[in-house]
Amino acid sequence: MTSARLHLDGQIHEFPVIHGTEDEVGIEIGQLRSQTGAITLDSGFTSTGACTSSITYIDGANGILRYRGYPIEQLAEESDFAEVAYLLLYGELPNAEQSAAFRADLTYHSMIHEDMKKFFEGFPPNAHPMAILSAMVASLSTYYPGTEKESRDANFVRLIAKIRTLAAYAYKKSIGQPTIYPRNDLSYGENFLHMMFAVPAEEYQVNPVMVKALNMLLILHADHEQNCSTATVRMVGSSRANIFAAISSGICALWGPLHGGANQKVLEMLEVMEKDGGGYQKWIDKAKDKNDEFRLMGFGHRVYKNFDPRATILRKMTGEVLEELGMEDPLLEIAKNLERVALEDSYFVERNLYPNVDFYSGILYRAMGIPTNMFTVMFAIGRLPGWLAHWKELREDESARIYRPRQIYTGPNERKYEPLAGRG
Numbered sequence: 001m002t003s004a005r006l007h008l009d010g011q012i013h014e015f016p017v018i019h020g021t022e023d024e025v026g027i028e029i030g031q032l033r034s035q036t037g038a039i040t041l042d043s044g045f046t047s048t049g050a051c052t053s054s055i056t057y058i059d060g061a062n063g064i065l066r067y068r069g070y071p072i073e074q075l076a077e078e079s080d081f082a083e084v085a086y087l088l089l090y091g092e093l094p095n096a097e098q099s100a101a102f103r104a105d106l107t108y109h110s111m112i113h114e115d116m117k118k119f120f121e122g123f124p125p126n127a128h129p130m131a132i133l134s135a136m137v138a139s140l141s142t143y144y145p146g147t148e149k150e151s152r153d154a155n156f157v158r159l160i161a162k163i164r165t166l167a168a169y170a171y172k173k174s175i176g177q178p179t180i181y182p183r184n185d186l187s188y189g190e191n192f193l194h195m196m197f198a199v200p201a202e203e204y205q206v207n208p209v210m211v212k213a214l215n216m217l218l219i220l221h222a223d224h225e226q227n228c229s230t231a232t233v234r235m236v237g238s239s240r241a242n243i244f245a246a247i248s249s250g251i252c253a254l255w256g257p258l259h260g261g262a263n264q265k266v267l268e269m270l271e272v273m274e275k276d277g278g279g280y281q282k283w284i285d286k287a288k289d290k291n292d293e294f295r296l297m298g299f300g301h302r303v304y305k306n307f308d309p310r311a312t313i314l315r316k317m318t319g320e321v322l323e324e325l326g327m328e329d330p331l332l333e334i335a336k337n338l339e340r341v342a343l344e345d346s347y348f349v350e351r352n353l354y355p356n357v358d359f360y361s362g363i364l365y366r367a368m369g370i371p372t373n374m375f376t377v378m379f380a381i382g383r384l385p386g387w388l389a390h391w392k393e394l395r396e397d398e399s400a401r402i403y404r405p406r407q408i409y410t411g412p413n414e415r416k417y418e419p420l421a422g423r424g
């Protein structure tokens with residue numbers, strides 16, 4: 001298949017067809033409007049590709065997710081977040097020298113400018129950490145105003161290194177504890193846990209089980225091709241706004257409950273179900289009722305019409321981590337039972353609604369001591385390398401133009417302005 005034909009108003013128009021490396025098919029309709037005067041309309045972009053990309057491959061029908069060709073299952077089991085971040089950004093796994101240099105950079109750029117600590121004082125104590133994070137990331141641009149050309153790679157490192165410091169400071173601020181500085185002898189994940197949970201009065205030992213779980217969680221979230229937040233980063237990046245502005249926009253997009261904000265909502269939902277204690281069927285019925293705005297949070301996905309492979313990994317990992325930590329969490333049982341009941345219900349079966357990555361991640365975060373309102377921040381830390389890789393890909397694409405969708409106007413036709421006195 002090399003071209004596609006469109007019959008419109010008695011005329012035939014031909015458009016080139018392009019194939020991806022996994023045989024995905026796209027009809028290039030860039031010339032559609034100039035040839036025919038018409039545009040395509042695809043609310044929610046269900047069938048619209050905005051770019052070609054060599055970063056992440058998803059086969060939603062078969063539950064496949066690969067970063068740069070590597071299956072997510074292998075990366076989650078055998079790699080760590082710093083290595084995956086490098087892979088996403090530069091396309092290949094690092095060799096020993098590149099790996100050491102990248103890790104050293106992440107360590108030595110983890111502090112934020114001391115003046116930025118004052119910003120945290122301006123937020124109310126109950127401020128949502130996602131609001132703080134997006135504001136802080138945008139503010140980084142005032143400290144690093146260098147041109148894109150001279151500071152591109154340095155800014156990648158700054159962002160990946162500093163986002164965990166900003167996140168941990170936001171948390172410490174919310175619980176009224178002093179901020180804890182990063183340590184140069186700790187790895188990426190260890191440093192984050194240290195800044196989150198150490199207190200000046202005590203020695204803090206980082207638990208290796210937590211570090212393993214954290215690395216896996218961050219890897220599972222690291223990229224997911226053209227989702228809402230990544231498309232936002234590309235959109236803002238296409239105007240050539242600075243990289244901090246583009247990433248800050250991505251953080252805001254991620255915050256929504258239909259996207260990354262779902263992980264917080266899942267846990268809140270499971271807690272309500274636990275308190276209610278009244279079985280699962282009524283929640284399933286509520287989720288099915290079109291007059292009720294309740295949805296089963298953590299269920300359904302635009303791309304996966306089969307199991308989300310990340311949810312499968314997380315379900316297993318959550319059980320293992322709780323066991324290793326000697327913890328039991330009734331919410332895990334509730335989640336498993338809810339999953340079972342939903343997957344036996346024809347409404348969920350017919351619509352291919354399966355648990356997504358957010359369904360089990362909250363239980364794991366909870367076991368790690370991370371508070372519910374920080375869950376989406378954790379997602380943002382994980383997704384950052386993916387956003388950066390997409391921003392880089394966009395900026396390196398010489399054919400990329402500013403993103404500017406069209407519309408079909410459905411408002412009033414031209415009418416005459418009436419001055420206020422004559423409007424009746």
Ligand code: ACO
Nearest residue numbers: 257258259260262287295296297298299300301302351356
């Ligand atoms: N509970 C109940 N019904 C659902 C759910 C759900 N969680 N998800 C979808 N449906 C139903 C819809 O009502 C719709 O039914 P209909 O065809 O009878 O009208 C059908 O399934 C298709 O759903 P859409 O909303 O059209 O699917 P879309 O691809 O636009 O949305 C989304 C995907 C936003 C993830 C949706 O499934 C949802 O709201 N899920 C809950 C929120 C969530 O978990 N978000 C996290 C997604 S993963 C991530 O961003 C990392």
